[in-house]
Amino acid sequence: MNRTTATATEQFEFPEIYSFPPFFTRQPAEATWQEQRRLWCNLVLSFYRHTRQHTMTLSEAVLSPPFHNYQIKRILRVDVLREIVDELVKQGNAVWVGPKHTKDMCLVFWRKPEEWAAMIHQWVTDRGMINTVLTVYELTNGDDTGDQEFSGLDTVVLRRALDILQSQGKAQLFVGSSDDDLGVKFFA
Amino acid sequence: MEAERAALSSKGTELAQREISKLQEQITVMRNNLEEFVRDHQKDIRSNPVFRVQVQRMCQVIGIDPLASRKGYLAELLGVGDFYCELGIQIIDVCVATRALNGGLIEVEELRRRLEKRRIRGSEPVIEEDIKRAIKQLAPLHGGYRIVSFGDRKMVKSVGRELNLDQTTVLGLAVRGHFTLQDVQSGLGWDTDRIQTCVDDMLRTGIVWVDEGTKETEYWVPAFSIKSM
Incomplete structure (x- = not known):
C-alpha cells in the first residue's frame, strides 16, 4: 500500500x-x-x-x-x-x-466503463475538442483534467471506456508504438 | 309469598338500574372532562413523549384504552391512533430491513435509534414506552413481534418462530456479545450434542454469527454487538 x-x-x-x-x-x-x-x-x-x-x-x-x-x-x-x-x-x-x-x-468498476465513457465524452464536448486527436496520456494526466474524476484513471479501465465510445461511433482509436501512445479522436 | 318475591325482585332490578344509570352519568362526565383535557393539551401530547405517556397512564387508570379501537374517539383526539399506527409500520420496516443481519432480533434501544434516524425531522421523538405500545398494536397482524428480555437487555423479536428454552438460555449467557462452546459447557453443564444443536439452530436462523478468526471459535450475537452509525 x-x-x-x-x-x-x-x-x-x-x-x-x-x-x-x-x-x-x-x-x-x-x-x-x-x-x-x-x-x-x-x-x-x-x-x-x-x-x-x-x-x-x-x-x-x-x-x-x-x-x-x-x-x-x-x-x-x-x-x-x-x-x-x-x-x-x-x-x-x-x-x-x-x-x-x-x-x-x-x-x-466503482463506476461502470459506460459511465466513464459518457463522462469523458461530455468533457471533450465541453472543451470543444470534438474532432481533435488527443493522446490517452493527455486525457488522464493532462493539466486540464486534474480535477476530473477520470484523472489518473487506470489504463485498462480507460481503454474499455474508449472501446465503448468507438463501438458507438463516438471515437476512433489510433494505436501507436506503445499503450501510452494511444491516440483518440472524438466525434459528436 | 309468590307476589312478595316478585315485588322484591322488581324492586331490586329497579335499584340496580338506577345505580347503573348513575354510574353511566358519572362516566359520561368523566369522559367529557377527559376529552376537554386532551383537547386543551393536544399539542403537548403530540410533542412531549413523557406527557403523552402520563396521559395514557391516566386513561388506563380510569379503564379507558385510547387505542382500544382505531376509531376510538380518544385516540383520534389524542392524535395517538395515527402516531402508533405510523410507528408500528416504521418498526416493521426497520425489523425487516435488518433481519438478514440480525436474524430478527434487535435491541429496543438500537431500534429506537434507527427509528429516530428514519423519521422525518421535526416529528415527535420516540421513547421506549412508545415502541412497547406500537408493538402491542401489531399483535393482530400475527407477525410474531414481541419484546423479550435477556438479562437486562430488552430486545424486539420480529420473526414468527419461537426461540426455544435452550436458545434463550444461551442468549442470556451471551449478553456481553459473544460466547464459546466452552463458555456454554462450563456455564450450563450441558453435553456437547445439546450445545451443538442449539448453536447450529441459531446459526441457521442468523441470530448468531460464527467467528473463526481466533484460536477458539467464537459465536457472536449481532443484535447485542452491532450498533448503527
Whole structure:
C-alpha cells in the first residue's frame, strides 16, 4: 500500500459491521452469507472509490484494509474474497483479468466503463475538442483534467471506456508504438 | 309469598338500574372532562413523549384504552391512533430491513435509534414506552413481534418462530456479545450434542454469527454487538 492509499484509508469511514469479528468469517447459513456478501460488495466498491483504486490482486489485497482489519486483528480469507469478487463480476461491477483459472486479479468498476465513457465524452464536448486527436496520456494526466474524476484513471479501465465510445461511433482509436501512445479522436 | 318475591325482585332490578344509570352519568362526565383535557393539551401530547405517556397512564387508570379501537374517539383526539399506527409500520420496516443481519432480533434501544434516524425531522421523538405500545398494536397482524428480555437487555423479536428454552438460555449467557462452546459447557453443564444443536439452530436462523478468526471459535450475537452509525 503506498502512502496516498494509507492516508485515504485513515479517512475512510468504515461501516459498523466492519468491527464485528464474524464479518471476516464466511457464514455457514445461506441467507446470512448472502447478506454478508452484499455488505462486502458495497464495502469493496466504496473503499476502492475512496482510494481511487481500480485493480485488485486478491492474494496481496487480503494483507491490507479493507480485507485486513488491524484493530480487531481479522483477515478475510482469499477464497472468501474470491466469492465476493465473483458476485461483483456477476453484477457487472468487476471483471477477472489475467490467467482465467487463477482468479487472482480483477478490475473493480466503482463506476461502470459506460459511465466513464459518457463522462469523458461530455468533457471533450465541453472543451470543444470534438474532432481533435488527443493522446490517452493527455486525457488522464493532462493539466486540464486534474480535477476530473477520470484523472489518473487506470489504463485498462480507460481503454474499455474508449472501446465503448468507438463501438458507438463516438471515437476512433489510433494505436501507436506503445499503450501510452494511444491516440483518440472524438466525434459528436 | 309468590307476589312478595316478585315485588322484591322488581324492586331490586329497579335499584340496580338506577345505580347503573348513575354510574353511566358519572362516566359520561368523566369522559367529557377527559376529552376537554386532551383537547386543551393536544399539542403537548403530540410533542412531549413523557406527557403523552402520563396521559395514557391516566386513561388506563380510569379503564379507558385510547387505542382500544382505531376509531376510538380518544385516540383520534389524542392524535395517538395515527402516531402508533405510523410507528408500528416504521418498526416493521426497520425489523425487516435488518433481519438478514440480525436474524430478527434487535435491541429496543438500537431500534429506537434507527427509528429516530428514519423519521422525518421535526416529528415527535420516540421513547421506549412508545415502541412497547406500537408493538402491542401489531399483535393482530400475527407477525410474531414481541419484546423479550435477556438479562437486562430488552430486545424486539420480529420473526414468527419461537426461540426455544435452550436458545434463550444461551442468549442470556451471551449478553456481553459473544460466547464459546466452552463458555456454554462450563456455564450450563450441558453435553456437547445439546450445545451443538442449539448453536447450529441459531446459526441457521442468523441470530448468531460464527467467528473463526481466533484460536477458539467464537459465536457472536449481532443484535447485542452491532450498533448503527
